[in-house]
Amino acid sequence: MHGNERQTRRGFTLVELLVTVTVIGIIVAMAMGALMTAQETAREQRTRAVISKLHTQLMSRWETYQTRRLPMPQFSGQAPGQYAIERLKAQRELMRLELPERWSDVTDPNNPGDPVIISTLTEMPALSEAYLRRYNSNTLNGQPIQPSVEFEDAECLYMIVSMGSDDSMSGPRINPSDIADTDQDGMPEFVDGWRRPIRFLRWAPGFLPGPPYNWQSSPQGLPPGMTGTGDAALTDLQTGNWVDDHDPFDPMRLDSPGSTVLPAVLANDPWRGYRLMPLIFSAGSDGIQGIARAVQNVTFDYSATTPLANDPYSKSADNSTALTRMMGSPYDEEGNDGNYEHLDNITNHALEVR
Numbered sequence: 279m280h281g282n283e284r285q286t287r288r289g290f291t292l293v294e295l296l297v298t299v300t301v302i303g304i305i306v307a308m309a310m311g312a313l314m315t316a317q318e319t320a321r322e323q324r325t326r327a328v329i330s331k332l333h334t335q336l337m338s339r340w341e342t343y344q345t346r347r348l349p350m351p352q353f354s355g356q357a358p359g360q361y362a363i364e365r366l367k368a369q370r371e372l373m374r375l376e377l378p379e380r381w382s383d384v385t386d387p388n389n390p391g392d393p394v395i396i397s398t399l400t401e402m403p404a405l406s407e408a409y410l411r412r413y414n415s416n417t418l419n420g421q422p423i424q425p426s427v428e429f430e431d432a433e434c435l436y437m438i439v440s441m442g443s444d445d446s447m448s449g450p451r452i453n454p455s456d457i458a459d460t461d462q463d464g465m466p467e468f469v470d471g472w473r474r475p476i477r478f479l480r481w482a483p484g485f486l487p488g489p490p491y492n493w494q495s496s497p498q499g500l501p502p503g504m505t506g507t508g509d510a511a512l513t514d515l516q517t518g519n520w521v522d523d524h525d526p527f528d529p530m531r532l533d534s535p536g537s538t539v540l541p542a543v544l545a546n547d548p549w550r551g552y553r554l555m556p557l558i559f560s561a562g563s564d565g566i567q568g569i570a571r572a573v574q575n576v577t578f579d580y581s582a583t584t585p586l587a588n589d590p591y592s593k594s595a596d597n598s599t600a601l602t603r604m605m606g607s608p609y610d611e612e613g614n615d616g617n618y619e620h621l622d623n624i625t626n627h628a629l630e631v632r
């Protein structure tokens with residue numbers, strides 16, 4: 279007893295102090311961990327909410343293209359398929375101009391500030407002219423500035439939603455706190471829960487949520503790590519199946535293998551003509567998109583896709599390899615280590631099938 283009393287008077291022993299410090303350390307780490315997890319969850323939820331709103335607004339516009347009047351040349355005397363393929367081409371050109379995903383959809387990349395080159399439509403859509411005016415009148419701190427290519431897809435998405443909300447676009451409005459100009463070029467973007475731009479591909483034929491595979495060398499093959507059929511790797515919105523789930527904008531199924539009205543080289547391509555869904559996505563907590571959208575620093579121009587202009591299924595070399603892939607294909611963006619950075623992305627496709 280005497281010993282204990284002396285100990286109490288002395289205060290903590292060194293061992294007790296160390297144990298106490300360690301326990302406090304563990305408690306703080308656990309609390310920090312829980313706080314971080316809660317913070318990440320809140321960021322994810324916020325991101326889902328914004329993407330969900332954007333999806334609703336964009337899809338209300340998307341659906342109008344099936345019935346929109348198209349300014350296109352008069353046709354007479356041609357085979358029935360000829361008018362239909364011209365209409366499909368005009369439809370795709372209109373979608374490209376009214377739903378831009380890169381500055382080359384807004385202005386001629388060879389002559390920035392000039393209108394884009396149109397190939398099928400006989401007049402420029404008013405909305406496209408409005409985008410070009412916005413592009414040409416862009417300022418930062420009162421000084422004229424050309425918008426930068428960085429985050430051009432995110433900036434185009436903002437332009438589409440903010441300039442189109444009065445007519446064909448309906449749905450919940452986006453909170454002003456979800457808008458920022460991340461790259462400081464005068465053109466705002468919608469931002470995710472991590473305050474990074476929300477990315478956009480109008481046409482993302484190569485997109486799949488699971489691990490990537492090479493669509494060109496094994497178009498029907500099973501992606502590594504996936505079970506079921508190859509199609510099952512895709513989202514319910516974009517099945518990759520042109521037979522059972524054909525592009526609804528192409529009711530005569532002219533964009534399909536064996537087509538007599540497509541350029542011959544495309545008519546032999548077994549991997550096109552399926553339903554496409556725009557891709558709106560956040561890069562997720564890692565901040566890396568891991569999604570191919572053409573080679574960095576090289577302008578991809580849909581007016582110059584060959585042999586068919588404005589071809590949604592056209593391929594581009596991706597950023598990591600010499601492989602050519604369809605837009606939206608996942609790829610190993612960092613480290614070339616088999617860890618795919620798109621897997622933590624938050625997309626409108628995943629929200630829809632949830």
Ligand SMILES: [Ca+2]
Binds near residue numbers: 426
């Ligand atoms: Ca920019």
Ligand SMILES: [Ca+2]
Binds near residue numbers: 429433459464466
């Ligand atoms: Ca910007």
Ligand SMILES: [Ca+2]
Binds near residue numbers: 621
């Ligand atoms: Ca990511």
Ligand SMILES: [Ca+2]
Binds near residue numbers: 614618
């Ligand atoms: Ca990686």
